[in-house]
Amino acid sequence: MTYLSADRLIPGRGEPVADAVLVMSEGTITYAGPRASAPPPGQGEDVLHVPVLMPGMWDCHTHLVGSRAGLGLDAVLLTPPAVAAARAVGDLAAALEAGITSVRELGGYGPELAQAVAEGSVIGPDIYGAGAALSPTGGHGDAHRVPYPWVRDCSERGGVLQTADGVDECLRAVRLQLRRGARVIKVCASGGVISDLDHPEHRQFSPAELRAIVEEAERADRIVAAHCHGKAGIMAALTAGCRTIEHGSCLDEEAAALMKEYGAVLVPTRTIFEGILAARHLLGEQSYAKAVAMADRHWEAIATAHEAGVRIAAGTDLGTSKPGTALSWGRNGAEASHLVAAGLTPLEAIEACTANGPLTLGPQAPKAGQLAVGHQADALALSACPLEDITILTDPQRITHVWKHGEPVKQPTPTQSLG
Ligand SMILES: [Zn+2]
Structure with missing residues (x-):
């Protein structure tokens, strides 16, 4: 299971969610939405906080x-x-x-x-x-x-x-x-x-x-x-x-x-x-x-x-x-x-x-392309919000993390800041 929190979650379809949580398990999204109604992380489970989450x-x-x-x-x-x-x-x-x-x-x-x-x-x-x-x-x-x-x-x-x-x-x-x-x-x-x-x-x-x-x-x-x-x-x-x-x-x-x-x-x-x-x-x-x-x-x-x-x-x-x-x-x-x-x-x-x-x-079509329950767990973490500056999506340096089918396929090197 991967438990992520973000200042802002862009679901792909629909409005962005502030102070959000994304949970992925066995390749599928099991929760995406406000922290207030999110399931708590498991005992001893790492929670990674990032500025922005959006679908792959x-x-x-x-x-x-x-x-x-x-x-x-x-x-x-x-x-x-x-x-x-x-x-x-x-x-x-x-x-x-x-x-x-x-x-x-x-x-x-x-x-x-x-x-x-x-x-x-x-x-x-x-x-x-x-x-x-x-x-x-x-x-x-x-x-x-x-x-x-x-x-x-x-x-x-x-x-x-x-x-x-x-x-x-x-x-x-x-x-x-x-x-x-x-x-x-x-x-x-x-x-x-x-x-x-x-x-x-x-x-x-x-x-x-x-x-x-x-x-x-x-x-x-x-x-x-x-x-x-x-x-x-x-x-x-x-x-x-x-x-x-x-x-x-x-x-x-x-x-x-x-x-x-x-x-x-x-x-x-x-x-x-x-x-x-x-x-x-x-x-x-x-x-x-x-x-x-x-x-x-x-x-x-x-x-x-x-x-x-x-x-x-x-x-x-x-x-x-x-x-x-x-x-x-x-x-x-x-x-x-x-x-x-x-x-x-x-x-x-x-x-x-x-x-x-x-x-x-x-x-x-696969059930993919959105941060929504039941969808394929393809997600990105960004160092800043593309709703304010769309060019962020052109710059791989600012796409800090990539998960494909719930597996991390890109993570920042220790010197990279999450901004
Ligand atoms: Zn062509």
């Missing part, structure tokens, strides 16, 4: 592909799986240090690495992986500069790229991801930024293909996450039954209304936009121009969704394995600051980073 954070859009050579998909394709997995070990450790206790992985080796984390071979957040992102030939998930047979070969050997054309191939592509343990299915429903030749505002996949993917995923209780920038792709994805919109750059009031009607979740991934704009050398000229063209509209899209009451979950789209860059793993908490800049309150941004995370997994 979710990063709902990541890639575990182990690429160090910029952001292009050709580099992803040409990184051997064993090298990618070895690099991902450091990425996952960095995420946990940064307070990320769960990641949704939308195109990469997530399903395989999830197994390594679950069995304890690798230290990291819980991973809910999609396997390869499904793309039409020539679409956002195709590597346009390498010979096409190489891409097809990658698909066939369970790699990180998966092209599919026509209903039959789409069905098989979903089944191949389920076969490797996918917990969510990812489709590219519009063109992208880091892909070379496609246009972010063009739709990808036909309505029949998208519908077939969604139906096959639904048969296995999986939700479909749709990469979309252009409005046409957003509308087509929602109509076909996709229930999370990734990026959503050209989302307008009509698209926001449809998202609300379907209860769909927006994962804006502002972090990748800011990272690309700050690190021009990581992308080719065409891709950089596409990022610039989408960047302002993307701010408006987040604000429009927020004003319409669309549920927003935090995701960064971080996916490179080179430490020390603006796009390195370990900076995952930055998304909270971007969401506040887009108009969310700090409390809403924290909800996007915590309680809203499991909403992006549909029927596969």
Whole structure:
């Protein structure tokens, strides 16, 4: 049993609690609330006091592909799986240090690495992986500069790229991801930024293909996450039954209304936009121009969704394995600051980073993301309150403790002060 007290407890959903207690036992939260009504600590039991407690954070859009050579998909394709997995070990450790206790992985080796984390071979957040992102030939998930047979070969050997054309191939592509343990299915429903030749505002996949993917995923209780920038792709994805919109750059009031009607979740991934704009050398000229063209509209899209009451979950789209860059793993908490800049309150941004995370997994969601009785015991202690300064969530130094499934996975070194 772990017995914690805090000046303030932020539950993830709902209002913060002053002078609070959190009790965790056998991986589950058994009490979270005011000290006045808390059970007393057991005889001789240590009580750790910290300034602030909040749930472990979710990063709902990541890639575990182990690429160090910029952001292009050709580099992803040409990184051997064993090298990618070895690099991902450091990425996952960095995420946990940064307070990320769960990641949704939308195109990469997530399903395989999830197994390594679950069995304890690798230290990291819980991973809910999609396997390869499904793309039409020539679409956002195709590597346009390498010979096409190489891409097809990658698909066939369970790699990180998966092209599919026509209903039959789409069905098989979903089944191949389920076969490797996918917990969510990812489709590219519009063109992208880091892909070379496609246009972010063009739709990808036909309505029949998208519908077939969604139906096959639904048969296995999986939700479909749709990469979309252009409005046409957003509308087509929602109509076909996709229930999370990734990026959503050209989302307008009509698209926001449809998202609300379907209860769909927006994962804006502002972090990748800011990272690309700050690190021009990581992308080719065409891709950089596409990022610039989408960047302002993307701010408006987040604000429009927020004003319409669309549920927003935090995701960064971080996916490179080179430490020390603006796009390195370990900076995952930055998304909270971007969401506040887009108009969310700090409390809403924290909800996007915590309680809203499991909403992006549909029927596969664990009972997690909140400091509430019966929830998975994933918690953070902070040296100061993020409701007053949201940038605290970007700084792993100020995230002093991390518990995952009730176990301490990060604790301060003796020289660190709790502030
Ligand atoms: Zn992505």
